[in-house]
Amino acid sequence: MSQYYQYDVLIIGSGAAGLTTALTLPQHLSIAVLSKGNLSSGSTYWAQGGVAGVLDETDTIESHVQDTLVAGAGLCNEDAVHFTVENSRSAIDWLIEQGVPFTRNEPSESTNSLFDYHLTREGGHSHRRIIHAADATGAAIFSTLLEHARQRENIHLIEQQAAIDLITSKKLNRDTQTDACLGAYVLNSATNEVDTYAARFTVLATGGAAKVYLYTSNPDSACGDGVAMAWRAGCSVGNMEFNQFHPTCLYHPEAKNFLITEALRGEGAHLKLPNGERFMSRFDSREELAPRDIVARAIDHEMKRLGIECVYLDISHKPADFIKEHFPTVYERCLSFGFDITQDPIPVVPAAHYTCGGVAVDQHGHTDLANLYAVGETSFTGLHGANRMASNSLLECFVYARAAAKDITLLDSQVPLPSDLPHWDASLVRDSDEDVIITHNWEELRRFMWNYVGIVRTNKRLLRALHRARLLEYEINEFYSNYRVSRDLIELRNLVLVAELIIRSAMKRKESRGLHYTLDYPNLSDQPQDTILSPLPRANADD
CATH class of the missing domain: 1.20.58.100 (Fumarate reductase/succinate dehydrogenase flavoprotein-like, C-terminal domain)
Structure with missing residues (x-):
């Protein structure tokens, strides 16, 4: 039998953006965080690289802003870029306060870091400004935030909940001056019933849409759910044509969706043809550190020109201990497929990785629809322009999730709980025999x-x-x-x-x-x- 739930805030998505929103909201609010599958089934858990921010004494906000504008190919919203970068340090400080185990510097390492954490450099960045937890930053952040969410009595974490559609006052023909989001209809995969969630505020944090492509680094859940639901509810979307293809995913028939982090190239890995020849200098003076779109197109060009199935990423010229220490996840994963990256090059191909466009929002994460927010990869903030710069995406998650939570807090007393929402009507449908x-x-x-x-x-x-x-x-x-x-x-x-x-x-x-x-x-x-x-x-x- 279907259920009817009431919450102050309904958050659809349990990744970095969703959990950050929940943890930043006041504890007097009742919050539901829905996950389509298991709580860790989203993209956050698999993110390897890190979080970009101005963290080095030789770095500046203006330098990070300019790098982002250059990578965005003239299409970034400068206000969004400044807003995000200016809030980078406070967002990262918040993560450190939560206890995220970022990699620290070795005692022997000289550093210009403003604190004792190891910073790496990735494509498009002019400085080392990526704070990370070895090469499993997403898992470290997700596990830490999830532990805090589980300790909060006002946060209800609910798995196996696939949101179907948003409920709006216009859809219900309610006589209101402004169309508003009232909650959502959600399929409970455990009961196969569609439940009704009434909420004063709804936050879409469902991730991107890279699963629309045949080859992707994303988990199976990246189906653009938030974008589609928001569109059907009347929200605008922006820059959906800009889909980032990560240049280096492991090419192996059994290696489903395994991403080879850009940090390898940041630490000196070379892209090579099957004959061992490097080729990136023919496409960009920055070679392997060029932005991802340039690197992906270069690899695609060489694969089509030569009729080859992959190219190779080689970091074997670096000390073996260095590789194992900084890239333990990549090392172990590649070794399981027979590639010892301390000695062998890694076969790689481009794959759909990140959706730069999404639901149009303002600096508070607010959409066109009253009481509806979108944060993380679901949203279009204007930060990325025509191309996302590495590790700005996780930063965007934290900055805009915190901004959305702040806005909800300010509006808390002004928005009543929706009442008498109709239950889902399944009276005219039948079970499928043609799946x-x-x-x-x-x-x-x-x-x-x-x-x-x-x-x-x-x-x-x-x-x-x-x-x-x-x-x-x-x-x-x-x-x-x-x-x-x-x-x-x-x-x-x-x-x-x-x-x-x-x-x-x-x-x-x-x-x-x-x-x-x-x-x-x-x-x-x-x-x-x-x-x-x-x-x-x-x-x-x-x-």
Whole structure:
């Protein structure tokens, strides 16, 4: 039997952004943190690199800002960049206060760090400013924040909860001047019932949408759920065409989604062709430390030019003890597949990694819809522009999650608890006997997105992709209308919508900039603008 729950704050997503929001909110608020799978099933747990911030006495806020603006290829929102960087130290201090076990300097190491933590450098950064926990920073942060959340009586952590749609006053035809979010309908995977969550404030922290591509470094949960739900609720989205492909994922048939951290290149690893030749100097003077879009395109170019299945990342020229100490996770994982990275190069390929666009928000994480917030990779803050600089994403999670929590706290007394929300109506649907449709459409969608809307694009490819996406969307929505919901169906419905938003955004950009590279418009526009899409009737939505 379906259940009805009431909370002050409903947080959909249990990663860095969601947990930080929950822990920053006052303890008198009742908070539900929902996880689609297990609590650790999101991207945070798998993040290897670290958190960027101005932490070295030779570094400056302006230097970090300028590096971000350069990486963003002229499309960053400068206010968002300054806001994020200026709050980097306080966000990292908060993480240290929580007890995150960041890697400390060895007693013999000389350092300019403002405190005794090891800082590394990654692509696009002009200084060492990445604080990390060896090469498993995400796991260290997640475990620490989760432990604190479990100790808070007002925070309820609930697993196996797949949010279906947001509940809004407009959808319920309630006579209010301003449309507002009232909560969400959520599938409880344990009971197969759809429960109703009423909440004064709702926070989308569902991560990105890289699962829309065939090859990705992301976990299976990265289906763009928050973006799709927000769009259906009437929120604008921005810059969905900018999907970052991480240059170096382990190439092995059994190594599902394993990312080789950019910190290897930061510490001197070389990219090589199968014959041992280095090639990055032909594409950028920064070589292996060029921004990720340049490195990914260079690898893609060499693979297509030579007809090879992968290139190689080689750090074996560094001392073995150094490699094992700084990259224990990568060392052990590669060794399990027969690669000793102290002696052997690592076979790597690009893979979809990060969604730079998302639900449009302000500096408080607030969306177009009253009482609805989006934080982390779900959101579009303007920080990343046309290309995310390494380790700015985790920083964005903490800065904007804390800002959203502060805004909710200020509005606490002004927003009443929604009342009498209707239960989910499943009276006209039946159990599916054709789940093969879900499996087939899932595979078709991800394959044509990889082939047509990948690292290099053309007008013809985008048109083909849009046509296929809309055919699939029609089939999936028809299926959704007639059968009981399942997690697979919820994710597929969201994924096909996000795919269409990505394609439409890519079609609107008549230039090549950052992560969007098209053979039909290879040059930069003189007047770059963000790509903002707002929900419209289909008759007016063709771009």
